[in-house]
Structure formats: C-alpha cells, structure tokens
Amino acid sequence: MIRSVRRLAVVLGVLLVAVLANLTYLQYFAAADLRAQAGNSRVLLDEYSRQRGPILLGSVAIASSIPTQDQLKYLRQYSNGPLYAPATGFYSVVYGATGIERTENSVLSGSDDRFFVDRVQQLFAGRGVQGGAVRLTLDPKAQKAAYDGLAGRTGAVVAIDPRTGAILAMATSPSFDPNLLSSHDPAKIRAAYDKYSADPNQPLTNRPLTMTLPPGSTFKLVTAAAALETGRYTTTTVVPGPASLKLPNTTKELNNWSGTACGPGGKTTFENALAISCNTAFASIGLDVGADALRAQADKFGFDQSFEVPLRAATSRYPADPDLPQTAMSAIGQFDVTASALQMAVVGAGIANNGQVMSPYLVAQTLSPELQVLQNAEPVAFSQAMSPANAATLLGMMVTVVDAGTGSNARISGVSVGGKTGTAQTAPGKPPHAWFVGVAPATPGQAQVAVAVVLQNGGGAAEISGNKLAAPIAKAVMEAVLGR
Amino acid sequence: MSAVVTTPSVSRYRQPTRRGAEVGLLLLAFVVGAAAYVQVDLAILGHLASDTVPVLLAIAALLLLAHVAVRFLATYADPVIVPAVAALNILGLAMIHRLDLAEAQRAARNGGVAPSPDVYTQLTWTALGIVLFVAVLVVVKDHRSLQRYTYTAMFAGLVLLLLPLAPGIGAEINGARLWLRLGGLSFQPGEIAKILLTIFFAGYLTVTRDSLALVRTKIMGIEFPRGRDMGPLFVAWFISLGVLVFERDLGTSLLFFGLFVSLLYIATQRRSWLVLGAVLFITGAVFAYLAFGHVRLRVDVWLHPFADEADSSYQIAQSLYGFASGGMFGSGLGQGYPQLVPYAKSDFIVAAFGEELGLIGLMAMLVLYGIVVERGLRTAIACRDVFGTLLAAGLSISLGLQVFVVVGGVSRLIPLTGLTTPFLAQGGSSLVANWIAIGLLIRVSDAARRPDAERVSLEDAPTQVVSL
Numbered sequence: 043m044i045r046s047v048r049r050l051a052v053v054l055g056v057l058l059v060a061v062l063a064n065l066t067y068l069q070y071f072a073a074a075d076l077r078a079q080a081g082n083s084r085v086l087l088d089e090y091s092r093q094r095g096p097i098l099l100g101s102v103a104i105a106s107s108i109p110t111q112d113q114l115k116y117l118r119q120y121s122n123g124p125l126y127a128p129a130t131g132f133y134s135v136v137y138g139a140t141g142i143e144r145t146e147n148s149v150l151s152g153s154d155d156r157f158f159v160d161r162v163q164q165l166f167a168g169r170g171v172q173g174g175a176v177r178l179t180l181d182p183k184a185q186k187a188a189y190d191g192l193a194g195r196t197g198a199v200v201a202i203d204p205r206t207g208a209i210l211a212m213a214t215s216p217s218f219d220p221n222l223l224s225s226h227d228p229a230k231i232r233a234a235y236d237k238y239s240a241d242p243n244q245p246l247t248n249r250p251l252t253m254t255l256p257p258g259s260t261f262k263l264v265t266a267a268a269a270l271e272t273g274r275y276t277t278t279t280v281v282p283g284p285a286s287l288k289l290p291n292t293t294k295e296l297n298n299w300s301g302t303a304c305g306p307g308g309k310t311t312f313e314n315a316l317a318i319s320c321n322t323a324f325a326s327i328g329l330d331v332g333a334d335a336l337r338a339q340a341d342k343f344g345f346d347q348s349f350e351v352p353l354r355a356a357t358s359r360y361p362a363d364p365d366l367p368q369t370a371m372s373a374i375g376q377f378d379v380t381a382s383a384l385q386m387a388v389v390g391a392g393i394a395n396n397g398q399v400m401s402p403y404l405v406a407q408t409l410s411p412e413l414q415v416l417q418n419a420e421p422v423a424f425s426q427a428m429s430p431a432n433a434a435t436l437l438g439m440m441v442t443v444v445d446a447g448t449g450s451n452a453r454i455s456g457v458s459v460g461g462k463t464g465t466a467q468t469a470p471g472k473p474p475h476a477w478f479v480g481v482a483p484a485t486p487g488q489a490q491v492a493v494a495v496v497l498q499n500g501g502g503a504a505e506i507s508g509n510k511l512a513a514p515i516a517k518a519v520m521e522a523v524l525g526r
Numbered sequence: 527m528s529a530v531v532t533t534p535s536v537s538r539y540r541q542p543t544r545r546g547a548e549v550g551l552l553l554l555a556f557v558v559g560a561a562a563y564v565q566v567d568l569a570i571l572g573h574l575a576s577d578t579v580p581v582l583l584a585i586a587a588l589l590l591l592a593h594v595a596v597r598f599l600a601t602y603a604d605p606v607i608v609p610a611v612a613a614l615n616i617l618g619l620a621m622i623h624r625l626d627l628a629e630a631q632r633a634a635r636n637g638g639v640a641p642s643p644d645v646y647t648q649l650t651w652t653a654l655g656i657v658l659f660v661a662v663l664v665v666v667k668d669h670r671s672l673q674r675y676t677y678t679a680m681f682a683g684l685v686l687l688l689l690p691l692a693p694g695i696g697a698e699i700n701g702a703r704l705w706l707r708l709g710g711l712s713f714q715p716g717e718i719a720k721i722l723l724t725i726f727f728a729g730y731l732t733v734t735r736d737s738l739a740l741v742r743t744k745i746m747g748i749e750f751p752r753g754r755d756m757g758p759l760f761v762a763w764f765i766s767l768g769v770l771v772f773e774r775d776l777g778t779s780l781l782f783f784g785l786f787v788s789l790l791y792i793a794t795q796r797r798s799w800l801v802l803g804a805v806l807f808i809t810g811a812v813f814a815y816l817a818f819g820h821v822r823l824r825v826d827v828w829l830h831p832f833a834d835e836a837d838s839s840y841q842i843a844q845s846l847y848g849f850a851s852g853g854m855f856g857s858g859l860g861q862g863y864p865q866l867v868p869y870a871k872s873d874f875i876v877a878a879f880g881e882e883l884g885l886i887g888l889m890a891m892l893v894l895y896g897i898v899v900e901r902g903l904r905t906a907i908a909c910r911d912v913f914g915t916l917l918a919a920g921l922s923i924s925l926g927l928q929v930f931v932v933v934g935g936v937s938r939l940i941p942l943t944g945l946t947t948p949f950l951a952q953g954g955s956s957l958v959a960n961w962i963a964i965g966l967l968i969r970v971s972d973a974a975r976r977p978d979a980e981r982v983s984l985e986d987a988p989t990q991v992v993s994l
Contacts, residue, residue, distance in 0.1 A: 043792055043795065044907050046791055047792055047903055047906050047915070050792065050903070050923060051899075054903075054930075057926070057927075057930045057934075058895075058896050060930075060934070061930060061934055061937070062889055062892060064937050065888060065889070065892075065933075066885060068846065068850060068880075068938070069849050069850060069852055069853055069880060069884065069888075070853070070854055070885060072850065073850040073851075076847055076850030077850050077851055081832065081843055081847070084847060084851045084863050084866065085851075088851075088863075111634075112635055113635060
C-alpha cells in the first residue's frame with residue numbers, strides 16, 4: 043500500500059505544480075494583457091485612489107485633486123477651466139485624459155520611474171502614493187488677455203517667448219469647461235461631452251495647436267525671409283507691384299485687395315510691399331525665389347513637421363509640388379499653404395530671435411510630490427532659419443508694417459512693435475480668416491514676446507480685418523507680457 | 527554487585543513527541559496571521575480597529591486550546607499539520623475582516639448602515655471547529671474503533687449527501703443545490719458527508735481489498751476485476767453522477783469519485799481501477815455536458831471567460847482581473863480591490879489572496895496546503911493498520927483534491943465548481959468539517975508515530991481492543 047500512496051502523492055504533487063504553473067501564467071505572463079482589458083476597472087480605480095499632482099502656474103494650481111467620499115477617492119478640479127482648457131485638457135473617467143493631463147500623466151499620477159524612491163518612502167510612512175506636480179510656462183496675464191480678446195469669436199491665440207520657445211499663452215474660443223468632463227458621474231460627463239461635440243463651433247478642438255488654416259498675408263514673412271536669404275533683396279530693392287498680375291501659364295489674374303497698384307508705375311520697394319501687404323509684389327517675389335526655396339524656408343520655420351510641446355501640434359503645410367501659378371499663390375499664403383497659430387507665432391519668434399527658431403514648449407518644470415524640482419525645461423534650438431543680419435532686416439520691415447503700414451492697431455506707445463497682418467480667403471461666400479503676427483519689443487534677440495492671433499471666418503471682406511480684429515488682441519497680449 | 531540500575535538501551539530511546547516544535551510553529555502561524563490582520567486595519571483604517579485585539583486574543587486562546595488538547599490527547603501526533611491549518615484559518619479570518627471593512631466603507635459612501643461583520647460569524651465557526659477538533663480527540667481514543675461504524679457512516683453519509691434534494695429543507699444557492707436551510711441557518715451537509723464517506727470507504731476497502739485485488743478476469747490482455755466486485759465502484763459512480771445532475775455540483779461530484787477511486791487504488795494496488803475510474807469519469811462528464819445545460823454553461827464560461835463578461839462569465843472574469851492586478855507581489859493587504867469579485871469571501875477568496883498577496887503570497891499558501899497533504903500521506907504510510915492508512919490517505923487526498931478543484935476553478939485551469947476553499951473561505955459547515963477531518967488525521971498520526979512500548983499498554987487494558 044505504501045507504494046500506491048507514494049504514487050498518489052506524486053499525482054497530487056503534479057496537480058499542485060499544474061495549479062502553480064497556471065497561476066504563474068495568469069499573474070505574471072498574462073497579467074499585463076488582463077490588466078489592460080476594458081472590463082477591468084481596477085486600473086482606473088487605482089489611478090483615482092492616488093492624489094493626482096497639481097498643474098501649476100507659478101505657485102497657483104490651475105488643476106488639483108481634492109479628496110471625496112465616493113469610490114473614486116479624488117476629484118479633479120480646474121480653478122479656471124475654460125481659460126486653461128487647451129493646455130490642461132481634461133481627466134475623465136469616461137473619455138480618458140487629454141492635454142497636459144495625458145502627456146504628463148506619469149508625473150501627475152505618480153507612476154513615473156523617477157518617483158521610485160518617493161514611493162518606497164511613502165510605503166513605509168504608510169501614506170498613499172501621491173503624484174508629482176507640473177509647472178507650465180503660461181503667463182496668467184497674457185493668457186487672460188488672449189482669452190478675453192477672443193471672447194465672442196471663434197479663434198486662437200498663441201504667444202511665445204522668442205528667446206526660449208516657452209509658450210506664454212495658448213487660448214481658444216469658444217472653450218470648454220474641463221470640470222464638466224472630469225466629474226465622477228458618467229451620465230453627466232456623457233451629457234456634457236455630447237453637448238460639446240454637437241456644438242458647430244467645436245469647443246473641444248485645441249485650436250492654438252491643432253487647427254491649421256491658410257495663413258494669408260502673414261505667410262509673406264516666410265516669403266520675405268526666403269527673398270532676403272537669396273542675397274538679392276534689400277529693403278530698397280524695387281519690386282513689381284501692379285494692380286493685377288497675370289499668373290504664368292494661365293489666363294487668371296491676381297489682384298491686390300485695393301484694386302490699385304502698390305506704387306507709382308506699378309512698382310514699389312521690397313519694404314513697402316510688406317508694409318502695405320502687396321499681393322502682386324509678393325506673388326512675383328515668390329515666382330522669382332521659386333517653390334523649392336520657399337518650401338526650404340518654410341521648413342526651417344517648422345512647416346511640414348509637428349512640434350510636440352509636449353502636446354502634439356498639427357503639421358503646418360507648404361504644398362508638395364506646386365506649379366507656377368500655385369507657387370505665386372503660395373507665396374501670399376493662399377492655395378494649399380496651411381498653418382496653425384502656434385506655427386505663425388514660431389515664425390514671428392524666429393525672426394525676432396536673430397533668425398534662430400527655438401522649439402516651443404509648455405512644461406517649465408516637473409516636481410516631486412514634495413515639490414522638489416525633478417526637471418527644468420531646457421530651451422532647445424530648432425533651427426537657424428535665417429542669418430541674424432537678414433532677421434534684423436526683416437524685423438525692421440515688420441516694425442514699418444505697424445508704424446507705417448497695415449498693422450497700425452498693434453502699436454504700443456513707448457515700445458517698438460513689429461507685426462504682419464493677414465486675411466486669408468476661404469470658400470467663396472464665407473468671411474476670410476483674420477490673422478495677426480506680432481513681436482515686441484522689436485529689438486533683435488531681445489524680443490520678449492511673439493504672438494499669433496487667428497480669427498476663424500472672423501473678418502470682414504478686406505485686408506483690413508487682420509488689423510481691425512486680430513491686431514488689438516495681439517496688442518493686448520504683448521502688453522500683458524511686457525507688463526504694460 | 528553493582529547498585530547501578532541499568533536501563534535497557536531500547537527504552538532509553540524515547541520517540542520525540544515534537545510538541546515543542548508544534549508550539550514554535552503555532553506561534554509562527556499566529557504571528558503571521560495576526561500581522562496580516564493588523565496590516566488590514568492599518569492599510570484601510572490607518573489604525574487598529576476597536577475589536578482587533580479581542581479577536582486576536584480569542585484566536586490565540588483557540589490555538590492554545592488546540593495545542594493543549596494535542597499535547598495531552600495525541601502526544602505523538604505530527605507537529606506540522608495543526609500549525610499549517612491554523613495559519614490558513616487565521617489568514618482566512620484576516621481576509622474576511624478586510625472585505626468586511628470594504629463593505630463598511632461602501633455602505634458609508636452610500637449613506638447606508640454597515641452590514642454586521644462576517645468575521646465574527648467566521649470566528650465563532652472557527653471556535654466551534656476547534657472545539658469539535660478537540661472533541662474528536664477526546665471521543666475517538668483509537669481510530670480503529672471507527673471501523674465498527676463502516677456501514678453506519680455510509681448510510682449517514684449518503685443521507686447527508688442527498689438531503690439537500692429533499693423538498694422543504696433543501697435550498698438552492700447560486701445554482702447548486704447543496705444546502706440545508708433550517709430556520710435562519712444554512713448548512714452544507716456535503717462537507718460532513720465527505721468525512722463519513724471517507725470512513726466508509728476506508729472500512730469497506732479494509733475488508734474487501736483482497737477479493738478486489740486478487741480475483742481478476744482478463745479482457746484483451748488486461749486484468750480486470752470481476753463484475754460483482756465492480757458493483758461498489760458503479761454505485762459510487764452513480765451517486766456522484768446523481769450529485770452532479772440533481773445538486774448541480776461538479777466539484778463535489780469530482781471530489782467523491784476521485785476520492786473513491788484513489789482509495790480503491792491504494793487498497794488494491796491495481797492500476798486497472800484508475801483506468802476504469804478515469805473511463806467512467808470521462809464518460810459521465812461527456813454525458814453530463816451533452817445532457818445538461820448548466821454543465822454546458824460552466825464549460826462555455828471556462829473556455830470563453832470574456833465572451834459574456836456582463837453576465838454569465840462576470841465572476842470568472844473579475845476573478846482573473848484580480849489575479850492579474852495582483853501580479854507577482856500583490857497590491858498588499860487592504861490595498862487592492864478584491865471586493866470587485868462577487869463572493870470574494872467564500873468561493874473566490876483565493877482570487878482575493880492572489881490580488882493582495884500576489885503570486886508569491888498565494889504560492890506560499892498553496893504550499894501550506896501541500897505540506898498538510900504531504901504530512902497526511904506520510905501518516906498514511908507510517909500507519910501500521912490498513913484502516914488507518916486508508917483513512918489518513920482518504921482525508922489527505924480529499925483535502926488535496928478539493929484545493930485543486932477550487933483553486934483550479936477560480937484561476938480557470940478547470941471549469942468553475944461550487945466547492946469551498948478549506949479553512950480560508952467563509953462558511954461554517956466547511957470550516958467545522960475540515961477541523962473534524964484534521965482531528966481524525968491527528969488521531970491516526972498519533973497512533974502512527976506512537977512508540978510500540980506505549981502501544982502495549984493499550985492492549986493490556988481490561989477492555990481489549992480488537993486489533994485488525
């Protein structure tokens with residue numbers, strides 16, 4: 043009998059090993075897949091059981107988690123939701139996270155590897171795991187000026203510090219309230235989300251970064267940069283500026299907004315062409331410089347690739363293979379050229395910063411739960427878009443635009459301001475998009491702010507709308523940054 | 527003449543009782559269990575619950591009682607078995623306490639009144655279980671006396687097994703008709719039946735093993751038992767099929783049949799019984815699958831645990847999520863979400879441990895079961911009489927099979943069944959029955975390890991024990 047008992051002991055041993063092997067599979071090899079399954083609510087509960095770190099501007103929290111009594115132990119609150127929504131995003135039980143809440147989730151949730159020591163300490167101290175904090179580069183005054191300026195319109199504003207690339211303002215209008223999407227009541231969240239989604243003005247769209255539109259005449263900055271970089275243009279170079287220009291290989295004619303020539307005898311100077319935003323002049327300059335040089339210049343400013351700030355911006359485009367008429371139209375920011383507000387602010391910033399384009403960024407610092415600095419943002423040069431000398435020349439031309447040209451509404455007394463207006467035509471019958479790109483103070487390498495404003499289908503019928511509608515907003519934002 | 531009295535070298539050797547080792551191990555079991563209990567409080571409440579100290583003192587007193595009883599009533603018994611099951615029992619209490627706190631928190635969130643803690647009920651059943659464990663040691667002086675009750679045990683066991691089918695007192699809970707309900711109390715008689723039938727199997731096979739083993743007929747070159755000797759095997763098969771069909775419980779069915787076939791094999795040492803048993807079991811299982819919707823559903827859920835996650839496979843899916851989120855090291859007691867699995871205190875308590883103690887903690891607990899089974903089988907081998915061997919082996923094997931069926935079920939190694947996890951799961955009948963089984967095992971173990979010198983005195987007793 044002993045032998046058969048021993049054999050059965052072996053059988054039971056095999057059963058034990060089978061159970062242990064199965065558990066090893068389940069808890070080790072298959073665990074990651076099972077944790078990621080949609081039906082598993084533990085991951086979500088886990089994330090909500092920790093106090094998520096705040097999103098800070100200076101020392102003020104614009105997003106923070108407060109303890110609650112329900113099963114999801116912390117509620118995310120946004121102190122000024124719609125104002126900062128394009129930056130913070132939302133943190134939703136139903137729709138996940140967007141914005142900084144998503145891109146900086148590992149820090150905010152406390153799951154970042156750099157918190158390992160903190161986690162061990164918290165474990166032994168018996169405290170729950172806490173998330174770290176993220177400090178943004180936004181300037182509260184500039185952000186407010188941008189948001190207030192957009193009130194009642196559909197559009198976006200981006201302001202950048204040209205010297206570093208730090209984003210000082212990114213506002214959208216209409217905006218949404220992330221508090222409504224970050225509550226703990228799925229039914230209310232769904233209702234709010236459905237309402238926002240159904241809104242034709244698309245409040246959930248992150249306009250400053252992801253909405254790309256034809257930049258219109260603000261793109262003449264890029265064309266001008268390309269022209270200067272050829273070495274064949276100075277401010278006084280005489281360029282053709284007839285009332286209308288016959289486009290090559292077609293019967294089409296390109297007209298100036300005014301319907302008149304840009305100067306006596308259909309000629310004008312390079313500087314004046316920019317100042318009065320002469321379409322026929324820049325179309326001819328574009329044809330003279332060529333599509334390849336225009337594209338190369340645009341790409342140096344960041345077109346045809348996307349910035350990650352760390353939110354991913356949409357790619358601004360210069361058309362891939364334009365023919366001659368298309369090249370002419372592209373040179374004045376029409377045809378298939380598209381740009382985001384971020385991109386046009388980057389163009390202004392590059393010109394103001396001696397031609398050096400700094401990569402735009404939104405996160406100034408990440409901090410541990412004890413608010414010790416984990417990482418400071420380090421400004422990174424994206425490219426040298428043009429020579430410092432040419433950049434200084436172009437900056438001077440931008441000042442002329444404001445002082446003596448189409449950008450008069452951006453003037454700030456006591457400060458030299460550079461700028462460029464734009465009015466981009468869209469579909470026939472629809473109002474054009476009104477643009478303005480501004481920099482101040484317009485001193486090479488010392489500009490404190492570059493700003494781009496776009497009002498979607500916001501303008502009147504003429505070139506003046508960029509100056510009339512967009513320039514005052516840009517002015518307000520620049521004043522806020524300069525402390526005026 | 528020397529005045530020195532020489533003692534014979536034989537009697538100078540004293541079989542160690544190992545009671546000291548048992549005290550040490552019991553202390554370890556208590557410390558581990560109490561630490562778990564305290565950790566639950568600290569993790570969830572941040573401080574000790576007001577009743578934690580009294581509960582732990584009560585547990586300590588019960589362990590002391592068990593130890594004193596073994597020391598005086600079963601001096602030579604195995605020193606590992608009681609501490610191992612005690613550790614499991616306390617861990618079970620800690621987990622039930624942990625889930626009580628989760629329920630109380632939930633009630634507080636919803637503004638309701640916290641349900642009365644289940645840990646008190648479980649502690650009361652633990653106390654009853656240990657008292658009955660002691661009672662077994664007091665009443666059953668020699669396990670061989672149980673052989674006299676072979677057929678009584680069979681009759682009582684079958685009645686208990688089939689009692690839930692009786693109208694009026696039988697009750698169906700969660701689809702299995704395994705319960706008796708009298709007044710407010712519900713009881714699972716199958717648990718006690720398991721012990722009675724083990725006694726019957728052991729007694730019956732002690733008597734009939736020779737004819738079962740020796741008289742053979744040859745079919746296709748393989749020796750098989752005579753038809754008439756196979757009768758009891760078929761009876762057992764039909765009964766276990768009956769359990770499967772009428773009480774809808776796959777686990778109990780598998781357990782009884784597996785136990786009987788194993789004991790047949792031990793008693794006769796003929797592997798043909800295993801072959802016959804396996805063939806019968808597979809036939810029965812296929813038949814049950816084809817004929818009964820509830821069996822098919824169990825198998826479907828086993829094969830496709832995420833196909834109907836919202837309904838029929840909700841339990842197993844939640845259980846698997848629990849295991850997975852526990853991972854290697856577990857979330858730590860009180861820091862996971864075992865309450866998301868339905869019946870986390872009873873059927874799915876293993877998933878709760880898997881989530882909070884992780885693979886490593888759960889493995890340690892399963893190895894504890896393995897140790898108890900191994901010590902039980904060792905007792906069976908060391909036992910000097912056939913009945914004792916079969917009884918000890920039967921009790922150990924049923925424990926081992928039950929743990930396999932339960933843990934395999936909740937971790938989707940095999941289809942889910944309605945068996946409870948011995949010593950861990952909430953449920954009085956299971957706890958009490960398992961402590962009684964451990965009492966019997968300790969009794970046999972004491973006899974097996976008792977030195978011959980002390981056995982003689984037993985045979986000199988005025989009332990002679992019939993030795994077999």
